[in-house]
Amino acid sequence: MIKSPSRIVFGGLLFSLKLDAYYMFYTYILYSKSLDKYYKGHTKDLDSRLKRHNNGESKYTSSGMPWQLVMSIPKPKPTRKAAAILERKLKNLNRDRLEAFVVK
Structure with a gap:
């Protein structure tokens, strides 16, 4: 039996698996009331990342x-690429468009 994050090959047959949260990446939007600014990023461990932002462990934030946390969007692919692409798109939005996206 050969295992991978999204499928198992057993006896020559391929079985698809529902991806576990362990393999999921998140694109997220944070808001700082003190700065009145949004921060966009992506991570595999959303809880840990939010704690690091709020403990002052990230220089920028x-x-x-x-x-x-204003919004988190799970990207159910076992790679960081999908989350990074969405993060890049969100970073290119102006504030009005970003807020309209969050409200939707």
């Missing part, structure tokens, strides 16, 4: 603590 340390001045805006506390950060509030």
Whole structure:
């Protein structure tokens, strides 16, 4: 039997698996009330990443603590690429378009 994150080959047959949260990447949007700014990023461990932002462990976001999670979007692919592509698209939106996206 050969295992991979999204499928198992057993006895020459390929079985697809529902991806576990362990393999999921998230694109997320944070908001800082003190700076009145949004921060966009992606991560595999959303809880840990939010804690690092709010503990001042990230240089870019340390001045805006506390950060509030506004939105998280799971990308059910076992690679970081899908989350990074969405993050890049969100970073290219102006504030009005980003807020309209969050409200949808």
